Amino acid sequence: MVSIKDIAKIAGVSISTVSYALNGSSKVTKETSERILAIAKELNYIPNAAARSLKKRQTKIIGVYLTEFSGAFYGQLLKGMRETLSQNGYDLIVCSGEQSHRFLPERMIDGAIILDETFSNEELIRYADLGNKLVVLDREINHPAIKQVLLDNKGGAQLAIQHLVEKGFSEIIILTGPEGSYDSNQRLYSAREIGKDLTIIEMDGDFTKSSGELAAEKLVRDYKHPVAVFCLNDEMAIGMYNYLAKTPYRVGEHFHIIGFDNIEVSQYLQPRLTTIDYSKQEWGALASEQLLKLIENHPFDNIQIFVTLFEGESAKGNSYGHN
Numbered sequence: 001m002v003s004i005k006d007i008a009k010i011a012g013v014s015i016s017t018v019s020y021a022l023n024g025s026s027k028v029t030k031e032t033s034e035r036i037l038a039i040a041k042e043l044n045y046i047p048n049a050a051a052r053s054l055k056k057r058q059t060k061i062i063g064v065y066l067t068e069f070s071g072a073f074y075g076q077l078l079k080g081m082r083e084t085l086s087q088n089g090y091d092l093i094v095c096s097g098e099q100s101h102r103f104l105p106e107r108m109i110d111g112a113i114i115l116d117e118t119f120s121n122e123e124l125i126r127y128a129d130l131g132n133k134l135v136v137l138d139r140e141i142n143h144p145a146i147k148q149v150l151l152d153n154k155g156g157a158q159l160a161i162q163h164l165v166e167k168g169f170s171e172i173i174i175l176t177g178p179e180g181s182y183d184s185n186q187r188l189y190s191a192r193e194i195g196k197d198l199t200i201i202e203m204d205g206d207f208t209k210s211s212g213e214l215a216a217e218k219l220v221r222d223y224k225h226p227v228a229v230f231c232l233n234d235e236m237a238i239g240m241y242n243y244l245a246k247t248p249y250r251v252g253e254h255f256h257i258i259g260f261d262n263i264e265v266s267q268y269l270q271p272r273l274t275t276i277d278y279s280k281q282e283w284g285a286l287a288s289e290q291l292l293k294l295i296e297n298h299p300f301d302n303i304q305i306f307v308t309l310f311e312g313e314s315a316k317g318n319s320y321g322h323n
Helices: 004-011 015-022 030-042 049-056 073-087 098-103 121-129 153-166 182-194 209-221 234-244 264-268 280-295
Strands: 061-066 091-095 111-115 134-136 146-151 171-175 199-203 227-231 255-260 274-277 303-305 308-310
Touching (some): 015 030, 073 091, 111 280, 121 146, 134 280, 153 171, 153 227, 153 255, 153 274, 153 308, 182 199, 209 234, 234 255, 234 264, 280 303
Parallel strands (some): 061 091, 111 134, 146 303, 171 199, 171 227, 227 255, 255 274
Antiparallel strands (some): 274 308
């Protein structure tokens, strides 16, 4: 691979002169700079990005770490991040998997937004102690170089349970998310707390449509009376809709379903899905803003994204209390 030493040797100048020319410095005359750039082009010189970032202490690139990319949820979240970062002169790369964790200690990015359970809290604290700037969306960590932009998961779960109780249910099924998911666990703990005087039945899910379909299949097989289901995300709720559409059972009559996220595709369901609503785009934008403040050493606060109930189901529940 061609290095600046090779260019310097051919141009008959020092390495520092080549470096100045390649970086557009006014310390080199126009004539010398043009000659060096011509030699670099002829040799197909490619700058070493890692070395350059170490020298400048900045890459102008932000890493966004996600456990996965599937589903309609992530598009709006990333859109909010990308727009905010772009407006401030930063690029964004989306990372997944433990091998990409090395981008932080190797300083290949200026900071990171984390929504990825493959990071342990201990690992994030270690990176923060080394000076890395981090914003987390999926956990609570007390560290001056780690800021939190979290959903009001507890408030959302309370709204969901209260809504089903107001419809007359005293028995509520909760379709959970992945075991390691912070958001799922927060929603579940809150639902248990507010539902302590109700009959709460928990079913295992994993935030995918297929797990919603499997849950619906079991509930249809055991059906005895109208059922209330709180799905801890919309993907699973959509899976339930998909399965029920193939049966004589109807949402709003036999099954009363509420989700969490109000993803765009849910607006096409009939009847409309009742769900917990918040702006994914705003969440991404605020996470980016907080990270930029960290990088630029500006004042900042931990932020909570508030949620509301979107009532989409048209059919109204009557007295469906069963214990």
